[in-house]
Amino acid sequence: MVKAIQIGLGHWGFSWSKEVIPKVPTIEMVGYVDTSLDATARVQTELGIDPKLCFASLDEAAKHTDAVLAICTLRTEAHYPVVKRCLELGYNVIVEKPFTTTIAQGKELVALAKAQGKVLMVSQNYRHQPAPITAAELIAKTTFGAMNMVSIDFRRHGPSQGYRYWDMPDPLLADMSIHHFDLMRYVLNDEPVRLSCRTWNPPGSPFHFHPSGAALIEFSKGTMVSYRASWMNSGPVTPWAGEWVMDAAEGQIHWTSRDHFREKSGPDIVTLQKLDEKPTPLKLDAVKFPDRTGTLNAIASVIETGKVPVGFSSGEDNLGSLALVQTSILSASRGGDWTEISEVLG
Structure with missing residues (x-):
């Protein structure tokens, strides 16, 4: 114990x-x-x-x-x-x-x-779900060859969905996008190099700061990530982890995770689509300790055994995700100028 x-x-x-x-x-x-x-x-x-x-x-x-x-x-x-x-x-x-x-x-x-x-750990709970775990394994195996482009969409409408932090600085990038940025690093097993980001506050929004944004992020292995997210989107709600399309040389990996909203919930989904073939859904194994229970169980295990598992979100590892947040905020403050991660991370 x-x-x-x-x-x-x-x-x-x-x-x-x-x-x-x-x-x-x-x-x-x-x-x-x-x-x-x-x-x-x-x-x-x-x-x-x-x-x-x-x-x-x-x-x-x-x-x-x-x-x-x-x-x-x-x-x-x-x-x-x-x-x-x-x-x-x-x-x-x-x-x-x-x-x-x-x-x-x-x-x-x-x-x-x-x-x-x-041991110092940051609770990046989105890592502890079936879909991102499976996606990370597929990328590690280069299932469809070299990764090319990743597209991520996150849509929520704060005013009609119980959101209440209207005066929070950077409600999108600092509070929500940290999850998506961390998943990018975890699933791709790669680190970002530079990015361009723009944010805005739509007319009639109750937010004091920008709830919507878009970014293009370049990773060290050449993968480009196109990221679009908003707390003021009136379209179909996405799962909390967003909707992911990962395009590789020989096919695509589609996945979503943490699909719960207003007492409705759905399973994580991963679909493979080989070039010029029909999409094939994968059967995902259940995670014994999902979400926040996964992060707490992980640090308990490390303390007990001294063994650090793959994907463990240590404080040191999480500096990379925090740097993505800070760099995106910096780029947005510059009107979307390309900004190097190293400028923030040092």
Whole structure:
């Protein structure tokens, strides 16, 4: 068993407490931390958590528990100071995305984790689904030869779908596209080199900042990714991972993932279409620990065994996904100018 504490019990943190942590049998919770008395009271009353396991500060929890893992589920701006303190206290850490608000902060935390000999993981939960796992395996096997072009579409209409973060800076690129950017790197097993990005805010939009964008991203092996996404699209809703068409020399791989919306859900889908032939759907194996349970189970396994699995989203690995976010924002601020990833990543 991996003994853990959770820091951050707000709206999303409570979701972790209720829906994620109980489903990972190797996790033993020994503490819950939040400065809000209402938040700690909620886990006590709604989840039956012993009040003795609830603490108002991280340092207090550290004194009274023997946890080895910190599950950090706070607002983004709190990630850096809290994760840093967790590492200083000797915890292994899993933190929600986005990892940090700057590359410099991320690099500092990665270096600190290495110095402390601890595991630092970012919960990129979209990796832990049948379709992207299968797509990554197909690309690794060069199923249809060299990859040429990838097209990704993500469509949602925030005003009619319960979206509420109208004043969030970069609601598309920083909050949503981080998932798609991370999947690009994971599935292609490649790193981006440069990109051109434009964002905009449609007339009548309740968003204070740009909810729509388009980008062309060049990867080191020559693959070009065309990415279109919006929180203000009135067309058919896509699955959360978007709709992917991956074009290679001898055929295409079509896939979608995380298809749930308003109490309706559908399976992940992967379809192969060899050049000049009809599309063939693949039967996908179920994932034992999907989505967020997959990320939590992954770090628990690494702590227990010391073995890092393929596709593990370490803090160091996630710097590449964070760099894609920051570079796309920078390019958009320049009116879509081609911008090198190295300018941001260093």
